[in-house]
Amino acid sequence: MGNRWGLAAAQLATVGFMMxxxxxxPPARGDMLAxxxxxxxxxxxxxxxxxxxxxxxxxxxxxxxxxxxxxxxxLAWPMIAxxxxxxxxxxxxxxxxxxxx
Amino acid sequence: xxxxxxxxxxxxxxxxxxMWLFWLNVPALMLIGWLLKSPDAEVGxxxxxxxxxxxxxxVRRRDISAPxxxxxxxxxxxxPALYVFLLRGHAWQMDMHMxxxxxxxxxxxxxxxxxxxxxxxxTALHHLILNYSYPxxxxxxxxxxxxxxxxxxxxxxxxxxxxxxxxxxxQTIRLQTEERQRSEGLRKEADAAKExxxxxxxxxxxxxTIATRQRGIEEAARRAEEATERRRLVADALEARLGAVxxxxxxxxxxxxxxxxxxxxxxxxxTQRSAELRKAHARADxxxxxxxxxxxxxxxxxxGVGGSAxxxxxxxxxxxxxxxxxxxxxxxxxxxxxxASSIVALISQIAAQSRTLSLNAGIEAARxxxxxxxxxxxxxxxxxxxxxxxxATRQIDIYLQDIRRAADSVSGAIDVATQSADTIDRSTAGxxxxxxxxxxxxGEIAAATEEMARHIAEAASQAEALSLALAEAQSAMxxxxxxxxxxxxxxxxxxxxxxxxxxxxxxx
Numbered sequence: 001m002g003n004r005w006g007l008a009a010a011q012l013a014t015v016g017f018m019m020x021x022x023x024x025x026p027p028a029r030g031d032m033l034a035x036x037x038x039x040x041x042x043x044x045x046x047x048x049x050x051x052x053x054x055x056x057x058x059x060x061x062x063x064x065x066x067x068x069x070x071x072x073x074x075l076a077w078p079m080i081a082x083x084x085x086x087x088x089x090x091x092x093x094x095x096x097x098x099x100x101x
Numbered sequence: 102x103x104x105x106x107x108x109x110x111x112x113x114x115x116x117x118x119x120m121w122l123f124w125l126n127v128p129a130l131m132l133i134g135w136l137l138k139s140p141d142a143e144v145g146x147x148x149x150x151x152x153x154x155x156x157x158x159x160v161r162r163r164d165i166s167a168p169x170x171x172x173x174x175x176x177x178x179x180x181p182a183l184y185v186f187l188l189r190g191h192a193w194q195m196d197m198h199m200x201x202x203x204x205x206x207x208x209x210x211x212x213x214x215x216x217x218x219x220x221x222x223x224t225a226l227h228h229l230i231l232n233y234s235y236p237x238x239x240x241x242x243x244x245x246x247x248x249x250x251x252x253x254x255x256x257x258x259x260x261x262x263x264x265x266x267x268x269x270x271x272q273t274i275r276l277q278t279e280e281r282q283r284s285e286g287l288r289k290e291a292d293a294a295k296e297x298x299x300x301x302x303x304x305x306x307x308x309x310t311i312a313t314r315q316r317g318i319e320e321a322a323r324r325a326e327e328a329t330e331r332r333r334l335v336a337d338a339l340e341a342r343l344g345a346v347x348x349x350x351x352x353x354x355x356x357x358x359x360x361x362x363x364x365x366x367x368x369x370x371x372t373q374r375s376a377e378l379r380k381a382h383a384r385a386d387x388x389x390x391x392x393x394x395x396x397x398x399x400x401x402x403x404x405g406v407g408g409s410a411x412x413x414x415x416x417x418x419x420x421x422x423x424x425x426x427x428x429x430x431x432x433x434x435x436x437x438x439x440x441a442s443s444i445v446a447l448i449s450q451i452a453a454q455s456r457t458l459s460l461n462a463g464i465e466a467a468r469x470x471x472x473x474x475x476x477x478x479x480x481x482x483x484x485x486x487x488x489x490x491x492x493a494t495r496q497i498d499i500y501l502q503d504i505r506r507a508a509d510s511v512s513g514a515i516d517v518a519t520q521s522a523d524t525i526d527r528s529t530a531g532x533x534x535x536x537x538x539x540x541x542x543x544g545e546i547a548a549a550t551e552e553m554a555r556h557i558a559e560a561a562s563q564a565e566a567l568s569l570a571l572a573e574a575q576s577a578m579x580x581x582x583x584x585x586x587x588x589x590x591x592x593x594x595x596x597x598x599x600x601x602x603x604x605x606x607x608x609x
Binding site (some may be wrong): 004005006007008009010012014015018019022023025028029072088089092 | 140144148151152156159164166168169171172175176179182186223227230231234235237254320532
C-alpha cells in the first residue's frame with residue numbers, strides 16, 4: 001500500500017511539475033525571462049538577446065536577469081548555449097510593474 | 102463474498118473508462134492544438150500521454166486501491182487544465198473550465214469520497230495558486246479573486262452533491278451487496294439443502310435399486326424354489342406314472358412270458374382244429390350240394406302247388422259268379438211272394454167283409470120272416486164261403502211265408518256261397534302269393550346255398566391260409582418270447598434309469 005501511495009504522490013508531483021512547467025516554460029512568442037546562470041553568461045546578455053531578435057523590456061528579480069520579448073525558437077538554443085535559462089515572465093519574477101517595459 | 106467486491110468491480114469499470122478517456126484526450130489535444138495552430142499542441146498531447154501512463158499501469162494491474170483512485174482523481178482534473186493551457190488567451194479558454202466540472206462528476210464512477218475531495222482540492226488549489234502566479238491562465242482577463250471564489254463555491258456545491266450521491270451509491274451498493282450476500286447465503290443453503298436432498302435422493306434411489314435387486318434375488322429364489330417344487334412334483338408325477346408304466350411293463354413282460362406256453366398250446370390246438378375245420382368244410386361242401394339239389398326239387402313241387410291253386414281259384418271265381426247270378430232271381434221271387442201276400446190280405450179282407458155281410462143278412466132274414474128264409478140260407482152259405490175263403494187265405498199265407506223263408510234261406514245261402522267263393526278266391530290268391538314267395542325264397546335258398554358253398558370253399562382256402570399263418574405265428578411266438586425276455590430286462594434297466602433321473606431332478 002505504501003508503494004501505491006508513492007505512486008499517487010508521484011502522479012501528484014507530476015501534475016505539480018506540469019503546472020510549474022506551464023507557469024515557467026517560455027511561451028512560443030512573448031515575454032520571457034532570461035536568467036544568466038554564470039557571470040560570464042551575464043556579460044553582454046542584452047546584446048546577445050538583441051542579436052537573436054529579442055527585445056529587452058525589463059529586468060528580472062534575479063541579478064542580471066532580463067525580461068525580453070521575442071521568439072522562443074530563435075532564443076532557446078543560443079541562450080542555452082550561453083548558459084542562460086529562458087523562462088516565462090510571470091509578474092512575481094519581474095521587477096514590479098516597471099519591470100516589464 | 103466481500104462487501105467491497107461489487108464496489109471494486111464498479112470502480113474498476115470506472116477506472117477503465119477514465120483510462121480510455123485519458124488516452125482519448127491525447128489525440129483530442131493534438132487535434133485542437135493543430136486547429137488553433139498552437140505551438141504547444143505537441144506539448145499538451147505529450148503531457149496528456151505522460152499523465153495517462155501511471156493510471157494506465159495501475160488499471161492494467163487491476164489496481165483500484167485508494168492511492169490508485171487518488172491518482173485517477175488527480176489525473177482527471179489535470180487533463181482539463183491542459184485544455185485551458187492550450188487555449189490560453191483564446192476566447193474559449195473560459196469554456197474549457199467546464200471540463201473541471203465534468204472531471205469532478207466523473208469521479209463518481211470511482212465511488213470514493215476522498216478521491217472526490219482530492220479532485221476538488223486540486224482544482225481549487227491550482228486555480229488559487231495560478232490566480233496569483235499566472236492569472237492569465239485562470240481567466241482571459243487578469244486575476245479576479247471574487248470570481249475564483251464564486252467558481253470555488255460552485256465547485257464546493259458540486260462536490261457536496263457528488264459527495265452525497267457517492268455516499269448514497271456506496272450505501273446502496275453495500276446494502277445490495279449485503280442483500281446479495283444474504284441471498285447468496287440463502288442460495289448456498291438452498292444449494293446445500295438441494296445437495297443434501299440430491300444425496301438423499303441418490304441414497305433413496307440406491308436403496309430402491311438395492312431393494313429392487315433384493316426383490317429380484319428374492320423373486321429368483323422364489324422362482325427357483327417354485328421350480329424345484331415343480332421339478333419335485335414332476336419327478337413325483339413321473340415316478341408315479343413311469344413307475345406304474347415300468348411296473349406294468351415288468352408285469353406285462355412276466356405275463357407275456359407266462360402266456361407264452363399257453364399260446365404255444367393254443368396254437369397247437371388251433372392247428373388241430375384247423376385241420377378238423379378243413380375236413381368239416383369238405384363235409385359241409387357235400388351237404389350243401391345235396392341241399393341245393395333238394396331245394397331245386399322243392400322249387401319244382403311248389404311250382405306245381407302254385408298251378409293247382411291257380412286252377413282252384415278259377416273254379417271258385419266261376420262258382421261265385423254263378424251264385425251271384427241267382428241273387429236277382431231270388432229277389433224277384435221274394436217280390437212275387439210279397440205281391441201274393443198282399444193279394445191274400447185283400448182276399449182275407451174281402452172274406453171278413455163277406456162274413457159281416459152274411460151276418461147282417463141273416464139278422465135281417467130272421468127279422469123278416471119266412472118269406473125271406475132263402476135269403477137267410479144264402480147268407481149262411483156266404484158265411485160259410487167267407488169262412489172257407491179265410492181258411493184258404495190263411496193256408497196261402499202260410500205257404501207264402503214258407504216260400505219267403507225258403508227264398509230268404511236261398512238268399513242267405515247265396516250270400517254264404519258268395520262269401521265262401523270270395524274267401525276261396527282270397528285264400529287261393531294268398532296261396533298263389535305264398536307259393537310265389539316260396540318259389541322266390543327257394544330261389545334265394547338255392548342262391549344262398551350256392552353262396553354258402555362258395556363261402557365254404559373260401560373258408561377252406563382261408564383255413565389253409567390259417568394253417569400257414571399259424572405256422573408263421575409259431576415262429577413269431579418264438580421271436581416274441583425272446584422279445585419278452587429282452588423287454589423284461591430292459592424294463593428293469595428303465596426302472597433303474599428313471600429312478601436315477603428322478604433323484605437328479607429332485608437334487609437340481
